[in-house]
Amino acid sequence: MAVNLKQLAELLGLSQTTVSRALNGYPEVNAHTRRRVLEAVRATGYRPNRAAQRLATGKARSIGLVMPIASGIDSDIHFGEFLAGLAEEAVKHDFHFVINPSAPDDEEATFRRLAASGNVDAVFLAYMRANDPRISILKSLSIPFVVHGRSIGGPRDYPFVDIDNTRAFYDATKLLLQLGHQRIALINGPDYLAFSIRRRKGLMRALDEWGLRLDDSLVQYSEMTDEHGYRSMQRFLQQPDAPTAVLCSSTVLALGAVRAINQAGLVIGRDISLIAHDDVLPMLKPENFSVPLTTTRSSLRAAGARIAARLIGGILEQGDYPEQELWPAELIVRASTGATPGR
Template structure:
């Protein structure tokens, strides 16, 4: 199926079809949906070279992928990327992924932005006072941030989960259940989301006249093996925490393995709450003891980031659209009253 044949099938001009596929606002929503559905049904894909010549756009979204060990085999990023790629493909956009060592990431962004190979850039793994935001703002290219950067100028487009609010609510639940020794198995230190989650825990504890003990805090990559090792350290203390917050269900999986080896039961001996990114292979309600979570879908976030970035590319949006999603607190059997 080529453009001429699709034009004859729909009874629309080739120009109208091209504009509909590329998101031009002068095509009404009903016609655009009709064209998109027909393109899907017939397997039509626009010629990217022709589109580039006609629109000056490549039909590609670029991102720099850190190659540090903490990010390798990261199922969380993979789930987000599946949503991003799915939505990009729906709009006939391609993904250009550029691996780079974190020490060379800014150079990689400079090359990507100046290469002419991408129409926009997606930015991930946000850090506190992240210099990459100012760098991207200095380029004449649309970009979209997943997450935020504490301490950076707020004038940039982002989609983020209210990590501080989520872990504040989760900690308040534990405090209301009588827990006053609360631990935190957090993600890698220096990333913005881990900073905000720790801040949420500390805020709730402060309201009860308590503090987050240094010996009850761990920062690490979010794997089940590290969750197990960190939980072992916390439970081996003379005065171990009676409740643990985990930055991911993968960490919680390892934490539960530690509890099982010690003959302890989640929700009875030690309460657990984890953040649920809605990973398809780790469903909290299917854990041996259903897991209490703060929940926000990474896949849905990937879809939304792609929509926002493609809108910025297609409609030349200049205002920094910002979205902050509230995570849902889902209470299950892994949380219970503090042991007497």
């Protein structure tokens, strides 16, 4: 049977106040005492009374998320991986999630209700759009927040963790250009999302430096599923002047693209080159494809953990984090990229 706060304090020979302060991250509790308390919590299965904890500290120890719900919005393994990182960090500090479902046209009201409820100490935003109105909404509310990604246009003075999507796809395109490719296709995420816009921008910037222009017939936007990757690649291969290389915004899209390439009887890395963005999904490793994929790599789970650490650190007044973080993506060259055919 789990113990209560009084029994835990008696077991440790400490006052209930000291145990409570150790659990709630008060800086005046020394590291040795905090460690003893946490070890006892693990050993006894003690769970704090959240209502009492909130009364004592004024903190709910919860992070809020507004989840858009509507017909046509599919589940996304990428977001699941991000949440896994967020959850791993939250568990370390005994924080919870509060997920509020919302219709896309009711997000502003949902954020306002969530902030006013007192049920969360902070919120995070994801799936950033161009000129995303949610940033201005949250800046007007008295609740801390961190953004995963960046908007395009609008306010710039807000906390975020993002990867340099423009640079990632610029570097990937430059590699293909150096290998002689000029007909380069893009299988991208949804066209309204900021990361998709920036990845296209990176491709266009590299092409422009080589005196080339992006052929709009070689760009497909879609949800990032293997079926969409398959259909997009089929369309490209059916063109009279098919691309000799393709960029995919996810290894999930690449899974479908590879299927279409194989069905067409082409050899990846010889007849057509492929580069995918690798979010480091545990069930879909690029090195395990039939032809190991060249990738731009940045871990979604690490991003989730970082955002949780920043939010929790701000709530508990611990840690010193930069306001804005732009992470580089690593370009990893494998066998799926080769010289353009006939070169």
